[in-house]
Amino acid sequence: MTEMSKIKHHLTGPLLMGYAAGTLPEAFNLVVATHISMCDSCRAALAEYDAVGGEVMMSGAPVAVAEDALNATLALIDRGVVEEAPAKKTAGGIFPAPLQSYVNGDLESVKWRKVGGGVSQMILKTSDEASVRLLRIPAGTAVPDHGHHGTELTLVLQGAFVDESDRFAAGDVEVANEDMNHTPVAEAGLDCICLAATDAPLRFNGLMPRLAQKFMNI
Amino acid sequence: MNDMLTDTNALANADAPSAVTSYDGAAAQLFRKVGKQKVTAEVATKRMAWVAELYAVRDNKDRAAFAELFGHFAPRVKSFLMKSGASPDLAEECTQEVMATLWNKAHLFDPTKASVSTWIFTIARNRKIDLLRKQRRPEPEDLPWGPEAEPEAADAMGLQQETEQLGRALATLPEEQRRLIERAYFGELSHSEIAAETGLPLGTIKSRIRLALDRLRHAMK
Numbered sequence: 001m002t003e004m005s006k007i008k009h010h011l012t013g014p015l016l017m018g019y020a021a022g023t024l025p026e027a028f029n030l031v032v033a034t035h036i037s038m039c040d041s042c043r044a045a046l047a048e049y050d051a052v053g054g055e056v057m058m059s060g061a062p063v064a065v066a067e068d069a070l071n072a073t074l075a076l077i078d079r080g081v082v083e084e085a086p087a088k089k090t091a092g093g094i095f096p097a098p099l100q101s102y103v104n105g106d107l108e109s110v111k112w113r114k115v116g117g118g119v120s121q122m123i124l125k126t127s128d129e130a131s132v133r134l135l136r137i138p139a140g141t142a143v144p145d146h147g148h149h150g151t152e153l154t155l156v157l158q159g160a161f162v163d164e165s166d167r168f169a170a171g172d173v174e175v176a177n178e179d180m181n182h183t184p185v186a187e188a189g190l191d192c193i194c195l196a197a198t199d200a201p202l203r204f205n206g207l208m209p210r211l212a213q214k215f216m217n218i
Numbered sequence: 219m220n221d222m223l224t225d226t227n228a229l230a231n232a233d234a235p236s237a238v239t240s241y242d243g244a245a246a247q248l249f250r251k252v253g254k255q256k257v258t259a260e261v262a263t264k265r266m267a268w269v270a271e272l273y274a275v276r277d278n279k280d281r282a283a284f285a286e287l288f289g290h291f292a293p294r295v296k297s298f299l300m301k302s303g304a305s306p307d308l309a310e311e312c313t314q315e316v317m318a319t320l321w322n323k324a325h326l327f328d329p330t331k332a333s334v335s336t337w338i339f340t341i342a343r344n345r346k347i348d349l350l351r352k353q354r355r356p357e358p359e360d361l362p363w364g365p366e367a368e369p370e371a372a373d374a375m376g377l378q379q380e381t382e383q384l385g386r387a388l389a390t391l392p393e394e395q396r397r398l399i400e401r402a403y404f405g406e407l408s409h410s411e412i413a414a415e416t417g418l419p420l421g422t423i424k425s426r427i428r429l430a431l432d433r434l435r436h437a438m439k
Contacts, residue, residue, distance in 0.1 A: 013416070018409035021402055022343040026353045028409070033356040040435070043358060044427035047331060048384075051423050052416070053343065054336035055385035056403045062293030063300060066310055070288050074281065076318040097359030127353045151410060177410075 009172035011035055011042050013049075015153075020049035025130035027197040030102060031153045031173065034195055037096030038171045094158055099195060102126075103134070107158075107193070110134055119143060130199035137161065137186040137194070150200030152176040154184075159192035161185060265378035268334035276324035284321060287334070292317055295342045301404045302346055312349055316342045329374035330430060333381035361434065373430065380422045387419050 011019075011032060018024040019032045036043045066072070093106035102124045103109055112120035120136045130150075137143055139159065153175055160169040163182040168174050176182065186192035268290075274283035295316050299309040319341050327337055347355045388396060395417045402412045 014409045014412040017402055017412050017416075020343075021405065022347045022351075022355070023402070023405040023407075024409055026356070029353075030356045033358045036358040040431040041428060044424045044431060046358075047336075047427045048420050048423040050340055051333065051336045051381050051384055052388070052399065052418060052420075053403050054333060054339035054381070055388050056400050057294055057298040057339045057342065058335050058385060059388060059400075060294060060297040060301060063297040063306075063309070065292045065296055065313060069292060069310065069314060070285060073288065073292075073314045073317045074284075076314055077321045098356035102356070127351070 006169065007039050007041070007171040009166070009168055009174060010039065011045075011173060012175050013045075015175065016042065016046050016049045017052070020046060020053050025197075025199055026126040027124075027130035027132035028151075028153060028199070030098060030124070030126065030132050031155050031195055031197045033098040034096050034157075035155050035171070035173045037098060094193075099157075110136075112136060117141065117143075130197055132195065132197040135192075135194045135196055137184070137192040139186050139188050139191055142183055142185045149178055150198060152196065152198040154194050154196045157193045157195060159190040160187045161192050161194070162187060265333055265335075265382060266375065269329045269374065269378070272320075272324055272327055272334055275321055276327070287320065288317055291320075291335075291338050295338065298339070298342055298404075299346060301400075302350065303405065304346070304350055308349065312342075312345050316345050319345070328369055330369045330377055331427060333378050335385075336381060361431070373426070377423065377426055380426065384418065384420075384423065391417050 015024070015028070015032060019029060024032065036046055093100060095103060095106050100106055103122075110122050112122055115121050118138045118141050122134045124132050124134065126132055134157075135143075137159075143161075153173060154168070155173045156168050156170050158170060160167060161184040162168070163174075163184040165174075165180075165182065167187075168184075268287065271280075271283040271287050274280035275287070292313050296309045296313040299312050300306060304312060316338070320338060323341070327334070332340075344355050347353055388399065391399070398407070398413065399416055399418070401407050
């Protein structure tokens with residue numbers, strides 16, 4: 001994990017606040033949790049947004065609980081509930097724990113489907129307000145030029161891509177909005193593997209990509 | 219110094235007429251020991267008392283300490299859940315589950331990384347996602363905190379103070395701005411509607427946690 005300190009592109013304040021508040025779509029939560037697993041600086045920033053949430057909760061006017069609430073809670077405790085332990089990463093994998101739990105394994109467990117142009121994907125199952133997929137872009141390949149209606153988060157897990165704005169390597173997350181059109185190109189070397197979430201269909205520029213869009217289900 | 223925070227016997231079993239004064243007393247003692255810092259004694263005492271109560275729950279299954287925490291936090295958890303869209307009945311049920319989780323997960327609490335109010339908020343938030351939004355909540359993977367990372371009393375105190383300062387800053391924000399932040403946490407704003415500028419003095423808690431993470435990484439090398 002020596003890559004940690006090299007992370008250059010981080011989550012935005014609004015995304016961290018939304019994650020702390022618990023109001024983001026599940027697909028975005030997965031990208032945020034996966035990035036934070038790789039990035040100490042965003043982990044620390046999240047701790048602060050959690051603290052804001054705690055203080056918002058504390059500043060509200062208290063609402064009386066049921067008269068027997070304390071005893072009911074103690075009874076609940078006495079009944080004994082098994083709390084699940086926090087996720088730990090499987091040794092040797094490249095996917096952080098939250099992603100491993102959605103894939104049911106690491107890179108070798110991904111069921112890739114070809115979507116054209118050498119690009120493969122696997123859509124991960126989340127709530128339907130937004131979608132999230134793993135993308136594998138062969139080294140040196142371009143993803144079709146596309147714009148966005150909503151927000152698109154792209155987290156690099158392996159390799160790197162370059163677009164009009166910058167270079168994105170393992171751990172970096174690109175937050176793209178509707179003002180942005182870009183053509184990401186995977187760098188030579190390793191295939192680029194990304195986790196990408198969007199809350200609206202991508203908008204491809206040109207006829208062929210639009211057909212591809214239909215098949216890619218995005 | 220560590221002993222004061224990790225040895226609950228010193229905190230919870232101090233001879234005192236009632237549980238409340240016992241925890242407050244222990245925290246005040248802790249404060250005098252650690253603190254030559256700027257925030258007032260009462261403030262640190264209040265937050266460190268919560269920590270002491272939670273440790274008493276963790277180490278001694280202390281029901282009096284739990285009752286103290288319950289009395290203070292349960293009505294606020296319920297209020298938060300109702301403002302987030304839960305019916306009074308659902309909020310009541312959910313609040314009891316949140317407080318039971320506090321008991322069950324007390325061993326995971328670390329006062330150098332969160333104030334008790336922050337920690338309870340995260341439990342309530344996760345329950346809210348589960349119950350109200352019926353979704354899984356992907357969480358970041360746990361860091362393997364080693365034995366080197368034993369809570370330091372001074373770090374714990376510092377974080378409690380900074381969280382208190384954050385709370386006060388929130389209370390003194392202009393009404394409109396404060397409302398906006400509340401709406402973001404109650405789920406009335408989407409992430410794209412949340413303005414990046416919150417007007418809160420963010421950065422102090424972040425840099426404290428960042429330092430702790432750097433120390434951890436260094437210790438693991």
